[in-house]
Amino acid sequence: MKTQAQELEAATVALPRFGKITYTAEDVTAFPWGLPGFPSLHRWLILSLDSQPAYVWLQSLDDVNVALPAAEPWKLFEDYDPKIPAYAYTGLEIADAADFTMLCVVVVGAGAREMTINLMAPILVNLRTRTARQIVLDGSNYSSKEPVPRKAAGQA
Amino acid sequence: MLVLSRKINQSIMIGDGIRIVVVGVDRDQVKLGIEAPRDIPVHRSEVYEEIQRSNRSAADAPMAPSTGAASPTRLRAGQAQLRPRKK
Numbered sequence: 001m002k003t004q005a006q007e008l009e010a011a012t013v014a015l016p017r018f019g020k021i022t023y024t025a026e027d028v029t030a031f032p033w034g035l036p037g038f039p040s041l042h043r044w045l046i047l048s049l050d051s052q053p054a055y056v057w058l059q060s061l062d063d064v065n066v067a068l069p070a071a072e073p074w075k076l077f078e079d080y081d082p083k084i085p086a087y088a089y090t091g092l093e094i095a096d097a098a099d100f101t102m103l104c105v106v107v108v109g110a111g112a113r114e115m116t117i118n119l120m121a122p123i124l125v126n127l128r129t130r131t132a133r134q135i136v137l138d139g140s141n142y143s144s145k146e147p148v149p150r151k152a153a154g155q156a
Numbered sequence: 157m158l159v160l161s162r163k164i165n166q167s168i169m170i171g172d173g174i175r176i177v178v179v180g181v182d183r184d185q186v187k188l189g190i191e192a193p194r195d196i197p198v199h200r201s202e203v204y205e206e207i208q209r210s211n212r213s214a215a216d217a218p219m220a221p222s223t224g225a226a227s228p229t230r231l232r233a234g235q236a237q238l239r240p241r242k243k
Contacts (some may be wrong), residue, residue: 017226035211036208038212046231049225068211087194121207127231
C-alpha cells in the first residue's frame with residue numbers, strides 16, 4: 001500500500017515531442033484495453049500545451065514515441081451526444097455523469113491544415129479511477145473523420 | 157481459422173457465453189445474429205480496422221511548433237448524460 005508521500009512522488013520522462021515532463025502517479029491514466037492500433041500500451045499521460053488550449057495529447061508512457069492529439073468533443077460540436085453502450089460504463093465502473101468525460105482522437109493532415117476528429121469512437125475517461133477506454137460506436141451516425149470546424153482548427 | 161458450415165437458423169458457440177446464429181441468407185449476403193455478454197463489444201471488422209488506422213494516423217501528427225510547456229492536465233466531468241440502461 002503506497003503512502004501518500006509515495007503516491008505524490010514525482011517522476012520525470014523525456015518525451016520526443018514535449019521534452020522533459022514531470023508527473024506523479026495521479027497524472028497517469030490507465031487504459032486496461034490499450035487503444036485499437038496500440039493494444040499493449042496501457043499507461044498514458046494526458047497533457048495540455050499552453051499554446052493549444054482546445055486540445056490535449058494522449059502520451060504513452062509505455063512507448064514514448066506514441067502520442068495522439070485529442071479534444072473534448074463538446075468543445076467543437078456542442079450537440080455531440082452519442083449513445084454509449086452499457087458495457088462501456090460497466091467496464092470502467094462509471095456510475096455517475098460526474099465520474100467521467102470523453103475525448104475524441106484528432107487526426108492532423110500533412111501541413112497541419114486539415115484536421116478531422118473521430119466522433120465514432122470516443123474515449124471514455126473515468127476521472128475517479130483514472131482509467132479509460134476507447135469505445136467504437138459501430139452503427140452510429142457519427143463519423144470517424146469529421147472535419148474540425150475551421151474556426152476551432154485555427155486555435156490548434 | 158476454424159471454418160464451419162451452417163444452414164439458416166443454425167448457430168455456433170464461442171466459449172460459454174457467445175453465440176452466433178445464421179439468421180438469413182440473401183444471395184451474397186449473410187445475416188448473423190450475435191448473442192454475447194453485455195461487457196463484450198461486437199463490431200464489424202472493417203469498422204474496427206478503420207479505428208485502428210485512424211489512431212495510428214493520429215500518432216503520426218506532424219510535430220507541433222513548441223511554443224510553451226506541456227504539462228499533465230486535470231480533466232473535468234464532461235457533458236455526457238448517463239442514459240438509463242436499456243435491456
